[in-house]
Amino acid sequence: MSSDRTALRLSRILSVLPWIIEHDGCEIHDLVERFDYRDRADLIKDLHLVFVTGLPGYGPGELIDVDISDDDVSVSAAEYFSQAVRLTAPEALGLLASGLTFIESGQAPPSLVSAVEKLTLAVIPDAGSTVSFDVPTPHSVEELRRSVESHRVVRIVYVSISTNERTVREVEGHSIHFNLGNWYLAGYCRRAAAERVFRIDRIASFIELEEEFPPRKTEHLGVVRYRPAVSDTHVSFTTDPSSRWVSEYYPVDAEDLENGSQRITMSVSDPLVAARLLIQLGDNASDIEGSVVVTAVEDLKQRIRDRYRA
Amino acid sequence: MQKVLERVLNLLAFLLTVNTPATAEEIRYTVKGYDQSSDEAFRRTFERDKDLLRSLGVPIELRHTDAWEVEVGYLIAPNQYAIPDPGLTDEERTALLLAAQAVRFGGQSTEAAAIFKLGGASPQSAGSLTADLGHDLGMLGDLFGALTDRRTVSFTYTSSPRVAEPYGLGLRFGNWYLLAPETDQRSTVKAFRVDRMSNVSVGEVAKAFARPTSFDTGETLSSFSLGNESEATTARIRFDIDIADVAIAQSTSPKERSRDERSVVVDISVFSPDRFVAWMLGFDDKAVIESPKELVDLLLARLGNSP
Numbered sequence: 001m002s003s004d005r006t007a008l009r010l011s012r013i014l015s016v017l018p019w020i021i022e023h024d025g026c027e028i029h030d031l032v033e034r035f036d037y038r039d040r041a042d043l044i045k046d047l048h049l050v051f052v053t054g055l056p057g058y059g060p061g062e063l064i065d066v067d068i069s070d071d072d073v074s075v076s077a078a079e080y081f082s083q084a085v086r087l088t089a090p091e092a093l094g095l096l097a098s099g100l101t102f103i104e105s106g107q108a109p110p111s112l113v114s115a116v117e118k119l120t121l122a123v124i125p126d127a128g129s130t131v132s133f134d135v136p137t138p139h140s141v142e143e144l145r146r147s148v149e150s151h152r153v154v155r156i157v158y159v160s161i162s163t164n165e166r167t168v169r170e171v172e173g174h175s176i177h178f179n180l181g182n183w184y185l186a187g188y189c190r191r192a193a194a195e196r197v198f199r200i201d202r203i204a205s206f207i208e209l210e211e212e213f214p215p216r217k218t219e220h221l222g223v224v225r226y227r228p229a230v231s232d233t234h235v236s237f238t239t240d241p242s243s244r245w246v247s248e249y250y251p252v253d254a255e256d257l258e259n260g261s262q263r264i265t266m267s268v269s270d271p272l273v274a275a276r277l278l279i280q281l282g283d284n285a286s287d288i289e290g291s292v293v294v295t296a297v298e299d300l301k302q303r304i305r306d307r308y309r310a
Numbered sequence: 311m312q313k314v315l316e317r318v319l320n321l322l323a324f325l326l327t328v329n330t331p332a333t334a335e336e337i338r339y340t341v342k343g344y345d346q347s348s349d350e351a352f353r354r355t356f357e358r359d360k361d362l363l364r365s366l367g368v369p370i371e372l373r374h375t376d377a378w379e380v381e382v383g384y385l386i387a388p389n390q391y392a393i394p395d396p397g398l399t400d401e402e403r404t405a406l407l408l409a410a411q412a413v414r415f416g417g418q419s420t421e422a423a424a425i426f427k428l429g430g431a432s433p434q435s436a437g438s439l440t441a442d443l444g445h446d447l448g449m450l451g452d453l454f455g456a457l458t459d460r461r462t463v464s465f466t467y468t469s470s471p472r473v474a475e476p477y478g479l480g481l482r483f484g485n486w487y488l489l490a491p492e493t494d495q496r497s498t499v500k501a502f503r504v505d506r507m508s509n510v511s512v513g514e515v516a517k518a519f520a521r522p523t524s525f526d527t528g529e530t531l532s533s534f535s536l537g538n539e540s541e542a543t544t545a546r547i548r549f550d551i552d553i554a555d556v557a558i559a560q561s562t563s564p565k566e567r568s569r570d571e572r573s574v575v576v577d578i579s580v581f582s583p584d585r586f587v588a589w590m591l592g593f594d595d596k597a598v599i600e601s602p603k604e605l606v607d608l609l610l611a612r613l614g615n616s617p
Contacts, residue, residue, distance in 0.1 A: 003362070005311070010318060012423070015429075034430035053319040054320070055327060056324060081326075085392065086390075087367060087393065091423065094410060095409075095424050095425075097413065097415075098410045107439060112402070112408075115406045118402070130478045130527055132527035133480065135481070138559065145438055149438050164553055164593060165552070175438050175439070176438055176439045178441035182484070279591050279613065280588040300595070303595040304595045307598045308598065
């Protein structure tokens with residue numbers, strides 16, 4: 001017997017009962033849908049269980065009375081179950097934070113705004129401003145989302161994160177994703193002839209084309225993760241404690257050293273990506289190993305210095 | 311599972327309706343389902359049942375049964391059991407369900423049970439927008455609970471033990487922060503990064519402190535990360551044309567000074583010189599600081615001496 005399944009089943013029963021008590025004679029098909037039961041039989045099984053419980057004495061007057069007809073159901077002698085259990089702190093935060101993410105990004109329908117307001121009042125009556133969300137959202141997120149939802153091809157001008165180069169691409173977008181403080185558009189890129197993820201603040205401009213595309217089957221919606229390839233270049237370096245974010249932000253192998261330092265090993269398809277990071281880290285990164293990247297670092301430094309000599 | 315569920319429902323019904331705390335002994339001989347033969351078997355079963363109920367959010371209280379404080383018993387205060395009904399409409403429940411399905415916390419999503427408690431909602435097909443707010447809900451939930459109940463929080467941060475009064479919880483630049491003064495220095499609100507806190511434990515006493523009514527989590531958090539507006543300096547930058555629009559969109563209060571077909575010159579506000587230089591270096595040799603000289607020197611120093 002799995003205790004997780006027991007907990008899930010019990011928590012659903014404790015939510016269904018107050019609903020039936022409040023909506024006397026409510027319809028069975030609505031209950032099945034609302035509380036995500038597999039089917040009618042699945043729900044009836046839970047109701048039959050309630051039927052044999054109640055208060056000490058456990059006679060007809062003390063047991064909960066469940067009246068099931070063909071289409072509807074009512075419950076009596078269970079006033080003590082007329083309200084649902086309070087939300088746990090993770091449940092309350094999960095719901096509020098999910099709602100606020102949409103609201104802060106300007107992507108929320110009015111019903112979500114009012115739902116979050118009501119829920120906040122119920123959960124934290126003396127709230128004031130205790131929870132804050134900073135979800136900086138470029139205007140283009142809303143427009144790109146509409147293109148994704150109407151399956152329209154978008155032509156984007158993209159400034160690559162790895163090379164700072166500008167390319168024009170036609171993309172069949174399938175999702176918009178927020179992660180680690182940034183918004184991403186994921187979709188099939190016709191130029192690359194493959195699935196690609198674009199950081200939306202690097203899309204310099206875009207237009208929606210007339211062309212519609214048939215929805216494709218995609219494995220993972222909105223997963224932003226770099227997958228190392230065999231041909232990658234490798235580099236290792238040591239970061240000081242103030243630069244721990246590197247191992248949190250980039251997909252790297254990190255080994256904890258003494259005093260909060262980390263030894264990072266990174267795989268990149270373009271040495272310039274690692275070179276740029278190392279230059280940004282400056283003295284916070286040391287003991288760099290990997291000749292290709294070391295050369296790229298010196299190269300890039302020289303190019304930047306040249307701009308200041310002109 | 312059937313027997314467990316029946317027994318726990320009986321226990322819950324009993325604890326919700328007793329007016330005075332019921333001792334374990336009383337529960338054993340009154341509530342149907344506790345017919346275990348040995349004391350040890352009863353104790354184990356009863357502990358498991360209480361844990362199960364508490365995991366769902368049921369507040370089982372332990373109180374003295376009389377004024378002499380000899381015995382303790384259990385009860386559930388009906389007004390603690392439920393939160394006031396937020397009075398959601400079906401449309402609002404559905405909107406919450408959709409949002410909860412789209413947003414993850416370190417890969418985890420909010421349990422379906424949360425929506426059930428609010429009255430359930432018809433299943434919806436997912437929208438195109440998703441988000442991952444990083445940190446998992448376990449510790450965040452504990453901190454949020456402490457915040458709503460106004461309990462102190464003890465934890466380890468930068469290798470030292472701390473006790474703080476949680477005022478706010480916020481997400482910024484993809485990281486979660488707890489805003490809280492430490493109890494030995496109440497006048498200074500600090501920002502603690504949640505993913506760097508460890509050994510977190512929440513205090514026993516609710517309403518342990520008062521949060522200033524004027525406290526604003528969002529404002530406080532942005533004053534920490536941006537710095538004071540009056541301390542900002544203005545930098546003049548030349549961006550190459552192919553990255554200019556993207557760079558300007560990321561800048562703070564940009565003012566365009568001139569533009570030709572090769573580059574754009576912009577004045578922007580700089581709050582943290584170090585962070586600004588790191589950001590500039592992200593554009594390789596496609597962005598150049600024209601003034602002030604101090605920022606140019608800082609950037610060149612970051613590049614080290616030329617060979």
